[in-house]
Amino acid sequence: MLRIIRNTIFAACLVAVAGCSSSGRSDAEGARRLAVSIEPLRGLLAPLAADRFEITTVMDRGGDPESFEPSMSSRMAVDHAEALFVAGGLPFEQKLTQGRGGDAVVSMADVVEPVYGTHDHCGHVHHEGHSHDHGLPDPHVWTSIRSARAMARAMAAKLMQLDPEGAPLYAARLDSLDRSLAAADSTAAARLAEAPSRAFMLWHPSLSYFARDYGLQQVALGAEGKDFSASGIAEAINTAAASGARVFLVQRGLDPRQAMSVTRGSGVRTAEIDPMASDIAAQVLYIADEISRQ
Numbered sequence: 001m002l003r004i005i006r007n008t009i010f011a012a013c014l015v016a017v018a019g020c021s022s023s024g025r026s027d028a029e030g031a032r033r034l035a036v037s038i039e040p041l042r043g044l045l046a047p048l049a050a051d052r053f054e055i056t057t058v059m060d061r062g063g064d065p066e067s068f069e070p071s072m073s074s075r076m077a078v079d080h081a082e083a084l085f086v087a088g089g090l091p092f093e094q095k096l097t098q099g100r101g102g103d104a105v106v107s108m109a110d111v112v113e114p115v116y117g118t119h120d121h122c123g124h125v126h127h128e129g130h131s132h133d134h135g136l137p138d139p140h141v142w143t144s145i146r147s148a149r150a151m152a153r154a155m156a157a158k159l160m161q162l163d164p165e166g167a168p169l170y171a172a173r174l175d176s177l178d179r180s181l182a183a184a185d186s187t188a189a190a191r192l193a194e195a196p197s198r199a200f201m202l203w204h205p206s207l208s209y210f211a212r213d214y215g216l217q218q219v220a221l222g223a224e225g226k227d228f229s230a231s232g233i234a235e236a237i238n239t240a241a242a243s244g245a246r247v248f249l250v251q252r253g254l255d256p257r258q259a260m261s262v263t264r265g266s267g268v269r270t271a272e273i274d275p276m277a278s279d280i281a282a283q284v285l286y287i288a289d290e291i292s293r294q
Contacts, residue, residue, distance in 0.1 A: 031053070031054040032052065032053045032054070032082060032162075032163075033053065033054050033055075033056065033077075033080055033081045033082060034049060034053045034054070034055050034056070034081050034082060034083050034084075034085070035055070035056045035057075035058060035077055035078045035081035035083070035084045035085070036055060036056070036057050036058070036084070036085045036086075037057075037058050037059060037065075037084070037085070037086040037087060037090065037092070037093050037096065038057065038058070038059050038065055038087060038090075038142065038276065039057050039059070039060075039061045039276055039277070039278045040142040040143075040275075040276060040277065040278060040280050041057075041085050041086075041087065041108070041142065041151070042055055042057045042278055043277075043278030043279050043280060044148055044151055044152050044155060044177075044280065045085060045155050047173060047176075047177050048152065048155055048156055048159055048170055048173050048174060048177065049155075049159060050173070052159075052163060052166055052169075053082075053159075053163075056074075056077040056078070056081065058070050058074045058077070058078065058092075058096060059074075059092070061276050061277075061278070062253060062276075063276075065087070065090045065092070065139070065276070066090065066091060066139075067091075068090075068092045069092060070092050070095060070096060074096075075095075075096065078096050078100075082104070082162055083104055083105070083106055083158055083162060084096060084097065084100065084104060084105050084106070085106045085108070085155060085158075086105060086106070086107050086108065087107075087108050087109065087139055087140075087141050087142055088107035088108050088109025088110065088139070088141065089109055089136070089137055089138070089139030089141070090139050106154060106155070106158050108141050108142070108147075108151045108154065109137065109139075109141055110154070111150045111151060111153070111154045112141045112144075112147045112150055112151065112209070114137035114138065114141075115137065115138040115208040115209055115212055116135045116136070116137055116138070117135050118138045118205040118208045118218075118220070138205065138208040138209070140205075140206045140207070140208060140209060140275065141209060142275075142280060143206060143207050143208075143209050143210050143275050143280070143283075143284070144209035144210050144212070144213050144280075144284070145181050145184055145185040145188065145213070145280060145281055145284050146185060146209075146213050147209050148181055148280045148281070149178055149181045149182065149185075152174060152177050152178060152181070153174065153178075156170045156171070156173070156174040180281070181281055184281035184282075184284065184285055185213075185281075185284075187285060187288075188213075188214065188284050188285055188288040189213075189214060191285075191288045191289060191292045192214045192216070192288050192291060192292055194292055195291050195292040196246055196292075196293075196294055197243075197244045197245055197246045197291075198215065198216050198217055198244075199216065199217040199218075199219055199243040199244050199245040199246075200216060200217070200218065200219065200245050200246075200247050200248075200249055200291050201219045201220075201221070201239075201240055201243065201245045201247070201248040201249065201262075201263075201268065202218070202219075202220055202221075202248065202249040202250070202251070202273075203220065203221055203250070203251065203254070203259070204220060204251065205218055205220035206251070206275050207249070207275070207287070210284060210287065214288075216291070217243060217245075219239060219240070219243045219245055221236050221239065221262070236262045237262055237266055240262060240263065240266050240268050241266060245268055246267070246268060246269070246291075246293075247268060247269055247270070247271055247290050247291055247293070248262065248263050248268050248269070248270045248271070249270075249271055249272075249273045249287065249290065250270050250271065250272050250273070251272075251273060251274070251275060252272055252273065252274040252276075271290040273286070273287055273290070
């Protein structure tokens with residue numbers, strides 16, 4: 001009987017030790033984490049990192065990147081991430097990066113040639129192509145397939161640094177993603193070559209990099225979320241007529257009625273867009289379709 005009791009206790013101890021050992025491996029081999037500031041960056045990073053990292057997006061898709069305030073839980077998620085990928089010019093990103101080592105933050109603004117002159121003043125903003133004049137760089141680097149290709153390369157390089165064993169896999173995934181983006185870019189360029197106008201209208205100058213890619217004129221009225229006076233509406237209508245724009249792009253979540261008051265009787269139609277969509281290429285192709293519609 002004593003021998004049976006001893007054997008039972010010994011077996012129980014083995015099970016306990018095995019359980020503790022298994023638990024220890026699970027903690028040590030837990031999912032590795034990355035963080036991105038906005039959903040379009042996740043859309044680029046996910047095809048590269050796939051099953052090797054968990055990815056947290058700080059700002060919900062419906063948020064405004066220029067007024068968003070990160071929650072405490074979002075900041076904690078960033079603290080637990082091995083790297084944080086940011087657009088590089090958004091106010092809330094500065095709060096996320098405070099106190100983090102430079103090597104732990106990957107800024108997309110560092111790999112994209114900046115556009116200037118779109119966010120320096122209120123009122124009407126006209127932008128065609130790009131400029132290196134004085135002022136702040138436009139923060140919307142993610143609204144361009146060509147910028148996305150550069151950003152994907154930077155992301156892959158960081159993944160290879162963090163996970164050298166996975167380097168061949170990241171290289172193969174980057175090649176596949178880049179070929180897909182290049183094809184989408186060619187398609188967008190071909191569609192826009194047939195556009196009835198090289199101009200388009202919107203409230204906020206969020207498509208500056210897109211406009212630069214394809215030689216388009218972005219006509220931003222700078223009145224997102226604000227009410228127009230009667231004189232303001234009249235001025236906006238004159239701006240629409242002078243630009244030759246055929247479409248007013250309204251950001252998802254905004255009331256389209258004010259845009260309709262500007263376009264009424266002008267021959268300019270409205271179309272809803274989503275600059276914060278995770279699939280950058282799909283959104284660019286959709287916008288290209290709307291601008292090129294006859």
